[in-house]
Amino acid sequence: MNPSISSRLSSLRLFLKDHGLNGWIVPTADPHLSEYVDEHYAFRKWLSGFTGSAGSLLVTEDAAALITDSRYWVQAEQQLEGSEIKLVKLNQSYAEDSADWFAAHLKPNECVGICSELISGKDAKNYARIFAEKHLLLSLIRQAPEETIWEDRPARTERPVFDHRVSPRSRQQKLTALQEALKKAKADYLLTAKLDDIAWIFNLRGSDVPDNPVFYAYALIPAKGTSTLFINEEKIPTELRLLLAKEAVSLAPYHSVGQVLSSLTSGTVLADPDEINASLHSHLSDQVSLLELPNPIERMKALKTLEEIHLISEAMLKDGIALVQFFAWLDRNLGKEEMTEQSVAEKLLAYRKSLPGYVSLSFETISAFGPNAALPHYQPDKSGGALIKGSGFLLIDSGAQFPEGTTDITRTKLIGEATDLMKEDYTAVLRANIRLAMAVFPDGISSQILDPLAREPIWQHFANFGHGTGHGVGFFLNVHEGPQRISYPRISPRTDAFISKETAMSEGMVTSDEPGIYRPGRWGIRIENLVAAEFAEENEFGRFLKFKTLTLCPIDLSAVIPERLQPDEKKWLNEYHALVRQKVLPHIHDERTIVWLEWNTREI
């Protein structure tokens, strides 16, 4: 038995006893329901010893389990060994699998608690319904056990907030547009807890969450008048504080949000049930009507203006310069010096850091060689990871934050020799990337159903991949941003209906295009560019959009089977490489790198 895990679980069980509860759920979440969770909120990790980025810990008086998804099963088995915590493999959904587990470990009508700050209002309802079907009660508890039982809990990261001055849309413009949207929706207020939405609407940035330029805050924005930002005021420099006051943004203490919500005595509050935690919900009095709709900021933020896309293109050019220098260095030095997955990631970081305005990575770099690349979310051990030698694909998925934009790019480089199947896989992935990049589609079509256009060349090759083809990308914000996704919807076997929400693909949306093929134990390939949806044509059939590829970096040609490309695909590839050469070459001054760039953007 792991003694610290064991005593931590005992403390939690005392907490349960004190509160008259029979079970407890520890999700991986913060009160803002962020994708990435700060160490301060890593209670599940502290309690269980499991370090993966997703999972829920379930605890009763005499049992404990961790549910997580297939990415983490091997790791969880290892990390839970020696503790009483059993791994439960995620099968249906966290809600259903949790309910099943508690039903097997509790008696009918016993009660399971969860901290109301760490679950969305919508999920809370959903859990309660599913638990009720299993004759269990779900209780939302405001008091979090982590506040009392977690000794040495790390303080929350609280770094300075700054003005995002390069934003072409001013704070006032954005707030006015949002207020118009609120009036149209007949809402008196928008309540939001989503960190990137808050950063975006106020043109503010921070660095509280690693690689995401956001800061902890809530916001209450009225359809008319002064907005309130709930934030630790000390994070905001005095000058910026004065500016915000002048622009009708008032500040209030971070923790006062509940009290302010409780004090509302009338009006309609628009709140997205997916993003507002159940504790916030519970502070809204019955006199207030709640309008549960998608947060309008999500779509406003996704629809980048031409000026924003112009700035993003500048970030792409910077990133392209770093990547070209990096890959030229790699080709020059491979075999001459020892390289590991981690050392090349650090080299790439060094090139990026040398660029003007570089802020941070936009996510932890994935640098994976050979069989490691078959794990789409692999990250090398900080001490080095695999040696890069012999033959195999080196997959590098990385990105950076610049004030002009957020980048996200994957290149897969052939090291040594490729087998026929490696070349066929690589060519199929390249074709998939190009087919989506070349797509033309009616304005407003569901972003999700563009997915088969990318997948078809991979399906023709009798292969597939288990992640989406595209996600939205922020404007100097989160590298994963909604609402659009390119990812074909699955059918629920129970209801014969799609499970997911849909979003119209519209002009200005910046989305990744990242098909792949992964052969476990052998290799993995992914090619990723960012694309922006732009106007293509308007005629008697309506309005059509197309994609403009923003990323500027050569795509490795050494594993391409040119005869397998359709003529229009080959034309696209040659034109893309001509563009990369034209844009990047003027910024390269090292003769060897110039030669490398010319060769790697050659016509095929």
Add this chain to the structure above:
Amino acid sequence: MNPSISSRLSSLRLFLKDHGLNGWIVPTADPHLSEYVDEHYAFRKWLSGFTGSAGSLLVTEDAAALITDSRYWVQAEQQLEGSEIKLVKLNQSYAEDSADWFAAHLKPNECVGICSELISGKDAKNYARIFAEKHLLLSLIRQAPEETIWEDRPARTERPVFDHRVSPRSRQQKLTALQEALKKAKADYLLTAKLDDIAWIFNLRGSDVPDNPVFYAYALIPAKGTSTLFINEEKIPTELRLLLAKEAVSLAPYHSVGQVLSSLTSGTVLADPDEINASLHSHLSDQVSLLELPNPIERMKALKTLEEIHLISEAMLKDGIALVQFFAWLDRNLGKEEMTEQSVAEKLLAYRKSLPGYVSLSFETISAFGPNAALPHYQPDKSGGALIKGSGFLLIDSGAQFPEGTTDITRTKLIGEATDLMKEDYTAVLRANIRLAMAVFPDGISSQILDPLAREPIWQHFANFGHGTGHGVGFFLNVHEGPQRISYPRISPRTDAFISKETAMSEGMVTSDEPGIYRPGRWGIRIENLVAAEFAEENEFGRFLKFKTLTLCPIDLSAVIPERLQPDEKKWLNEYHALVRQKVLPHIHDERTIVWLEWNTREI
């Protein structure tokens, strides 16, 4: 004022008064909620004078309106002229538009009736909810006004029922499989009113509905024991009646279904809420539990066996022989004799009728020349329609019923000369047809989202079409059959979710592949083949399916721009034509037709 319409509406208003109602809805429906409605059920047509295949008549004490969709707006304006009935253009949905109209013509809390036999249980709930939002009541009335006020109402077609002997799956096999499905769903009975499902499960056919080999009946099938077919017994020959009795199918009078349902005092009845009319629903007592799920017959019927597909291919060959003879005749005689849209349709019918086993058309032939072809559902005037002369596209969409299968094919033939845009449109439609025919996709993927694969070459050409790309086709049954469809789902602007149900595309499904381009006032193009989903490959990525094209008829090459076809598309086309030649040629004995077939299946 049209005196007969006026007096008919007066009779309906007397009926309303007698029943204490303020309004009435006359939908286009029969008690089986069939796609095609017999003259006996054409009450809306008799009352309004409007002959279109879709629409609802709304009547109050002092107003009347007809709602119909855009296909019929011109026709409805003409046919309603001189009556008091106003055209309402279908905008949101029949339910919402009806509620809006009544809300504008009635006072709050007034009551609108509809015959409970002519609306599904699900629609009835939906209408009631929407009417309630507008402060109106909806009342489901068992007594139909058509029974009392419609003088000279045509009798319902009641033709003999016969055994579908060529079916490779026996009645017993099908019933056993269905009973297994019922047990699995924990249902004691299946109640179904859907005519093609009933025909399919009992391997029986009839000819009560034009072009659909079905007969009027209800069925109550228990999870164990004897099934009951509610039918006018006289339709079934004595020998067949004895055979059915031996095979545990008992007969009951058609109109006794309500009484039998009322007499059920326990058990669970599975009934598809989309296909059971509200009157049937109302006969189920409270002691019976209702399980509202898709009717399992729908999917069983859609998954054709290899033997069934083999038989369907025989029907396709027959149809191909007729079409080749027809198009060869057309080319030989064009310019020599006067041809109209109607006369060529009749010529094609004559060739089809000469085939062994020919039963009927599978739908009214669409024969459209020049601008008429821009209306996807155009049908020529029986007296002739447009003359075929000069230049333009002749679009013929037709099909037949054979005991071996149902056919549905569209060819668009260039008459005279084509402009560049006509050729570009034609080539884009051909590419769309081929891309879907060539598709490879994971087993079980939503059939709907295959649609973009077909549309992409048309979107690239900045065009689109307003109908689905594919519908299921029956096995000597209805030409439109569920549950699969190839038709991309639209997003509801209100909820950001898909509006429609989804179906997994599975091995054995026979579906049309019929993209088109329609330029109003100029021309229309559609190319349609039937394809069957079949096994392609199984490997570490799962199971993959592909389509096998079943239709055997040359695709007109005269408007194709060969350079616009991708190499794989050209290869597909040449291989398809080689197959058509190989299969059809041995059955053609006329030398001129042989020469025509060879030329029209030439390699390009």
